Amino acid sequence: MQRFLKTRIPVLGLFVLGALAARGDEADTIDRWPEHEFDFARLVYTFNPYGRGNGDWSTDYPEAEYFFSLGVSRLSRLDMGNEGVFVRLDDDMLFNYPWLYAVEVGNWLLDDYDAGRLREYLLRGGFLMVDDFHGTVQWAGFIDSMSRVFPDRPIVDIEDAHEILHVVYDVDERIQIPGLVVIMNRMAYESDGRVPHWRGVYDDDGRLMVLINHNMDLGDAWEHADDPRYPQEMSTLALHFAVNYTIYAMTH
Numbered sequence: 001m002q003r004f005l006k007t008r009i010p011v012l013g014l015f016v017l018g019a020l021a022a023r024g025d026e027a028d029t030i031d032r033w034p035e036h037e038f039d040f041a042r043l044v045y046t047f048n049p050y051g052r053g054n055g056d057w058s059t060d061y062p063e064a065e066y067f068f069s070l071g072v073s074r075l076s077r078l079d080m081g082n083e084g085v086f087v088r089l090d091d092d093m094l095f096n097y098p099w100l101y102a103v104e105v106g107n108w109l110l111d112d113y114d115a116g117r118l119r120e121y122l123l124r125g126g127f128l129m130v131d132d133f134h135g136t137v138q139w140a141g142f143i144d145s146m147s148r149v150f151p152d153r154p155i156v157d158i159e160d161a162h163e164i165l166h167v168v169y170d171v172d173e174r175i176q177i178p179g180l181v182v183i184m185n186r187m188a189y190e191s192d193g194r195v196p197h198w199r200g201v202y203d204d205d206g207r208l209m210v211l212i213n214h215n216m217d218l219g220d221a222w223e224h225a226d227d228p229r230y231p232q233e234m235s236t237l238a239l240h241f242a243v244n245y246t247i248y249a250m251t252h
Helices: 009-023 026-032 063-075 092-096 112-123 135-149 180-184 218-223 232-251
Strands: 041-044 085-088 099-103 127-131 197-202 208-214
Touching: 063 218, 063 232, 085 092, 092 112, 099 232, 112 127, 112 135, 112 208, 127 232, 135 208, 218 232
Parallel strands: 041 085, 041 099, 099 127, 127 208
Antiparallel strands: 197 208
16 A cells, blocks of 8 residues: 655655646645645544534644644754644545644544545554543543544554654653643543543554544643643643654654
8 A cells, every 4th residue: 555655855746746647636736735844734523413522623723733833843853834734534635744633532423434534544654643532431432433443453552662752752751731721620630531541553564653642631731831820841741742743753
């Protein structure tokens, strides 16, 4: 199967020319081609009306994108866009972004078509990070759709020594990163999600395709990076995770 193309500009240039010639839609594709080495690509999904919670794919937008991109660009050499993009699974532009973010996935609803498209994206080299879902009920909602994406691949815990936790920063302290409202209520968790989990799905070569941040809210930590009510050490840790996740996605 053709591998997903990472953002290597000279190679991408050749690929674009070939793809344009084959598809015959030059103007549309050129106008929409990413202008940066890396863009925060946010997944637009269908909300499950029977789920619990907000279930909004746009949660924390646009501040999460802005501070994520600002932080990663300062802490790495990546050319980052700072506005982010919205990506639907039925849009072929999906395959132009090596990193995809999905929020509140305890309430997403992927049908068989959406699941197939996401599976193709991931097996071609794409990387999906999911975030901001909590407790057993939302985990079940996440699994209900994720099992359509990969019915034959297990979800496993990410070990402390995994490269994604050390590729740039050694993130040895995996503490629970809560949302601002939770902190203001003097809590550390939502629902019954007392224990944070870093889990993943791997391809046949051992590449991490899906990074699952369960019982935590990194998006809020990015969004409120300049808010004095949010603990600075947690925003800093969340940005260290962001750098590691981004560099891993761009190099694997």
